Amino acid sequence: xxxxxxxxxxxxxxxxxxxxxxxxxxxxxxxxxxxxxxxxxxxxxxxxxxxxxxxxxxxxxxxxxxxxxxxxxxxxxxxxxxxxxxxxxxxxxxxxxxxxxxxxxxxxxxxxxxxxxxxxxxxxxxxxxxxxxxxxxxxxxxxxxxxxxxxxxxxxxxxxxxxxxxxxxxxxxxxxxxxxxxxxxxxxxxxxxxxxxxxxxxxxxxxxxxxxxxxxxxxxxxxxxxxxxxxxxxxxxxxxxxxxxxxxxxxxxxxxxxxxxxxxxxxxxxxxxxxxxxxxxxxxxxxxxxxxxxxxxxxxxxxxxxxxxxxxxxxxxxxxxxxxxxxxxxxxxxxxxxxxxxxxxxxxxxxxxxxxxxxxxxxxxxxxxxxxxxxxxxxxxxxxxxxxxxxxxxxxxxxxxxxxxxxxxxxxxxxxxxxxxxxxxxxxxxxxxxxxxxxxxxxxxxxxxxxxxxxxxxxxxxxxxx
Numbered sequence: 001x002x003x004x005x006x007x008x009x010x011x012x013x014x015x016x017x018x019x020x021x022x023x024x025x026x027x028x029x030x031x032x033x034x035x036x037x038x039x040x041x042x043x044x045x046x047x048x049x050x051x052x053x054x055x056x057x058x059x060x061x062x063x064x065x066x067x068x069x070x071x072x073x074x075x076x077x078x079x080x081x082x083x084x085x086x087x088x089x090x091x092x093x094x095x096x097x098x099x100x101x102x103x104x105x106x107x108x109x110x111x112x113x114x115x116x117x118x119x120x121x122x123x124x125x126x127x128x129x130x131x132x133x134x135x136x137x138x139x140x141x142x143x144x145x146x147x148x149x150x151x152x153x154x155x156x157x158x159x160x161x162x163x164x165x166x167x168x169x170x171x172x173x174x175x176x177x178x179x180x181x182x183x184x185x186x187x188x189x190x191x192x193x194x195x196x197x198x199x200x201x202x203x204x205x206x207x208x209x210x211x212x213x214x215x216x217x218x219x220x221x222x223x224x225x226x227x228x229x230x231x232x233x234x235x236x237x238x239x240x241x242x243x244x245x246x247x248x249x250x251x252x253x254x255x256x257x258x259x260x261x262x263x264x265x266x267x268x269x270x271x272x273x274x275x276x277x278x279x280x281x282x283x284x285x286x287x288x289x290x291x292x293x294x295x296x297x298x299x300x301x302x303x304x305x306x307x308x309x310x311x312x313x314x315x316x317x318x319x320x321x322x323x324x325x326x327x328x329x330x331x332x333x334x335x336x337x338x339x340x341x342x343x344x345x346x347x348x349x350x351x352x353x354x355x356x357x358x359x360x361x362x363x364x365x366x367x368x369x370x371x372x373x374x375x376x377x378x379x380x381x382x383x384x385x386x387x388x389x390x391x392x393x394x395x396x397x398x399x400x401x402x403x404x405x406x407x408x409x410x411x412x413x414x415x416x417x418x419x420x421x422x423x424x425x426x427x428x429x430x431x432x433x434x435x436x437x438x439x440x441x442x443x444x445x446x447x448x449x450x451x452x453x454x455x456x457x458x459x460x461x462x463x464x465x466x
Contacts, residue, residue, distance in 0.1 A: 004017050010033060014029045014032065014033055018032075021071045021073070022070055028060075028063065031056065031064055032074060035064055035068070036078055039081070040077065040079075040081020041082050041083050041354065043083050043087055043091065044448075047461060047462070048453075048458070050464075065464075084348065085343070085348045087465060091446050092466075094446075095463070095466050097112065099112045099373060100450065103371045103373045103447060104447070106369075106420055106423070108416060108417045108421070110413065111373060111374065112375055113163060113164070113376075114156060114164045114375070114378065115165055115376070115378070116149055116152070116166050116172075117166075117168045117170070117377055117378060117379045117380065118149060118168075118175040118380055119171045119172045119173070119175055119380075120139060120141070120175060121137070121171065122136075122168070122197075123197075124171070124197055125236075126233055126234050126235075128233075128268075130395060132394040135392065135393045135394035135395075136170065137170070137379075137393055141380050142380070148378075149378070150181065150184055152164075152406065153181065153185045155411055162191055163190065164190055164192060165194075166192060166195065167377075171196065173196050173198075173199075173201060173205060175380075178194075179210060179211030179212045180211050181211070182209075182211045183210075183211030183214045186214035187214075191216035191217075192216055194217070194218050194219065195219050195221065197220065197223070198218075199246070201218070202249075203249060206253065213261060217262035217297070218264070219300070220247065220265050220266065221267075222265050223240075225276055226240055227240045227241055230243075233270070247263070247287055248290050250263065251263065251290040251291040251294065252291060255290075255291035262298070264296065264300065265296065265300070267280055267300070267302070268302050269301065274321045274324035274325075275320075277325065277331075278324075278327055278328060278331050281335060282331070284296050284336055295336060295339070297340060298342065299339055299340070299341045299342070300344065302344045321347075321350055322351065329351075344438070345359075360441070361436055361440075362433055363431075363433055364428075365445075365448060366432060367444055367447060367448070370386040371447065372403055374443055375439075377390070378412070379393070382406035383406075384406060384415045384416075385402055386403055387401055387436050388436070389434060389435045389440075390435040397429060401432075401435055403416070403419040404419060
C-alpha cells in the first residue's frame, strides 16, 4: 500500500500528499479517499454508481477523476487495495495491450491468448471438474488433431512469446505427440506453459517426448497432500505418491540436464483443508531440496468457492483461512523464500483482512458476443471455444460456445473473422456461467462496466483506471 493509505490518519496523510502533488485538490481529499476505497474494494463499479454514492455532480466528479490521472499515488493505492489483483493481474494488462478496445470495437484480430487442448483423455475424475464421465476423444483423431495444432502454432504471430499455452479440457500428457508440438512452438520463439496433473510426467514420457524439455514452464495441479486426499478428490488410488515421485524426479532431471524449464504448482484450498497449508509449504520445500540450485519457482493458490452462491465465506471460516494463510506465508518465508506465491483475486483480499467476494457473472450478465479477441481454446477436433471451461467433449450446452472449426482450408484467423463479421450472438442459458473461469468472469465484468460507463457519457474516463 502507499504511505497515505496505511498511515494512522489516511486523510491527513493524503492532504499532505496533495499539498505537494496537486495543491488545488486538497479540498477534495475526503472524496478522493472515498473513491480510492471504493475502487480498491470494488473495481467493477460503474462511474455513475460511484458518483451517486459520493453525492456529487458531474463537474465535481470529473475533477476527482482528473486528479486520479495526475497523482500516481492515488492510482497505486487502488491497485494495492484488497481487490487489487483484479487490477494488476487482469484489467490493467489487458487495457495496456489494447485488448479491451479490440473487443469493444469488434476488431478482427488474432486472439491475444490461444490455449491448446490436446489431451484425448484423463486418468482422473475430479469431483469439481465438469468433464462428462467417460467422455474422451477417439485415438483416431490424434494424427489429424496434432497436424491442426501444428498449423495453429505456425499461424500465430510470434511477437508475443506468451501467446499460447497447453491445458485442457483433458490431460495434455495423454497426447503422445505433445512434445513435438512444444518443440515446434519453441522453435518459433514461444514460451509455452503446460498445465498438467503430472500423473504421466514420468521418465518414460520425458524420454519418448524430448520436446517437453523445450517448455517454458510446467504448472502442476495438486489435488491433495496424501493418497487419501487425492483419491477423495480425483477417484484415483495411490495417485499422490506417483505425482510426488514424478515431481521429485523432474526436479532432479531438470537440474542434471541444466534445463531452464520452470516448475510451479497450483493448489485449491478445499473446504475444511485450510490447516493443510503448512504441509503444502513443507511439500514444496521437499521438492526444492531435491534440486537446491533450482527450487520450485511458483505457486498459484486459490480457494474453492463452489456451493457458495454469493461468493462469500462465513466469518468463522474466513478468519480460520486468514490465520492459515498467515502461517503459510511465514513457513514459505522460512523454508522456500524464493517461491513466488500468487494468491489470486479472493485470497489476496482475505489476507488483507477484508471481506472476500469473487465476481459472479450470471446468465443475465453474460455477453452474447463473448470476447474472442482476448482468447480462445482449441480442442483436438479443431473446435474453437469461446470460454475456458467449455472445451470438454460431450459437455451439454458447450457446443453453442464453439466459434467455428479449424481444419483443411480453414485457419484460426478464418474462424475469428467469420465470428466477428457475422456478429454472432449466443443467448445465455441457466448454467452457462460455469463455462467461464476466473479470467472470463473478470473480463466480462470489466466489459460490462465499460459499456455502461460509455452509455452514461463517460467515454474518456471509462473504467476509472486504464
